[in-house]
Amino acid sequence: MTRVPRNLARAATAGAMVVRLNRDSYDRIAPEWDRARREFVHREAEYLDALLDGAPAGSLVLDAGCGTGRPMADALVKRGFRVVGVDQSPAMLARARARLPHERWVEGALETLELDEEFAAVICWDALFHVERRHHEAVLARLAGMLAPGGRIMLTAGGSDDSPPFTDTMFGEQFFYDSWPPDETLAIMHRTGLEPVIFEYMNRPDGARDRGRIAIVARRPAPDAPPAP
Numbered sequence: 513m514t515r516v517p518r519n520l521a522r523a524a525t526a527g528a529m530v531v532r533l534n535r536d537s538y539d540r541i542a543p544e545w546d547r548a549r550r551e552f553v554h555r556e557a558e559y560l561d562a563l564l565d566g567a568p569a570g571s572l573v574l575d576a577g578c579g580t581g582r583p584m585a586d587a588l589v590k591r592g593f594r595v596v597g598v599d600q601s602p603a604m605l606a607r608a609r610a611r612l613p614h615e616r617w618v619e620g621a622l623e624t625l626e627l628d629e630e631f632a633a634v635i636c637w638d639a640l641f642h643v644e645r646r647h648h649e650a651v652l653a654r655l656a657g658m659l660a661p662g663g664r665i666m667l668t669a670g671g672s673d674d675s676p677p678f679t680d681t682m683f684g685e686q687f688f689y690d691s692w693p694p695d696e697t698l699a700i701m702h703r704t705g706l707e708p709v710i711f712e713y714m715n716r717p718d719g720a721r722d723r724g725r726i727a728i729v730a731r732r733p734a735p736d737a738p739p740a741p
């Protein structure tokens with residue numbers, strides 16, 4: 513784990529360098545990632561169940577930051593859902609496309625994503641924290657706007673109350689991370705019209721390398737729906 517040096521932080525704020533760093537690094541680690549990311553971990557399968565609660569059979573799900581399409585998109589297709597997967601890394605996306613050739617795979621960035629479809633559910637799993645925090649509200653607002661009324665979104669965000677942006681290594685490559693503190697992420701959810709159904713730590717910050725991670729399942733209320741308990 514490395515604090516972002518002042519000059520890198522300045523460049524990262526400009527945005528382009530963050531996108532290029534993460535895209536190129538994921539391109540390089542796609543084979544290793546694919547080998548490692550096979551199964552659900554922690555309570556991911558339960559979060560997916562909560563996401564799909566009430567989603568019509570066979571409906572369309574957006575997987576934003578889909579990686580290689582496993583385990584999330586793969587599980588969705590096995591359950592009869594259709595998937596649009598978006599990722600900025602061509603190499604990660606190529607593996608998703610090869611794995612699930614009947615789904616729609618789109619190369620694109622969360623920061624600028626525009627799609628015509630309406631989705632019964634949206635996943636943004638372990639991807640938002642690769643985006644500069646100044647974009648998080650706009651990204652979530654855009655994803656919320658793609659949800660059908662009553663639809664749900666499932667995402668992770670960083671779990672630290674005081675972490676500046678940082679870079680860390682995975683499979684020998686550098687990645688950029690940034691996240692608002694959990695309280696601010698929760699406030700963003702409310703401001704974007706999303707009602708959290710689950711908002712909990714997957715892992716808490718350990719005071720060292722691990723900045724912690726929050727798992728969130730939230731819904732876009734249908735008109736006249738009672739508030740989430």
Ligand SMILES: C[S@@+](CC[C@H](N)C(=O)[O-])C[C@H]1O[C@@H](n2cnc3c(N)ncnc32)[C@H](O)[C@@H]1O
Pocket residue numbers: 534535538549576577578579580582583584598599600601604620621622623636637638639642643
């Ligand atoms: C940690 S991996 C998670 C992949 C998948 N969601 C999963 O659960 O296995 C993060 C993924 O998000 C993608 N990603 C990171 N930043 C992105 C951005 N700004 N726009 C689109 N995709 C991005 C990466 O290319 C990578 O495939």
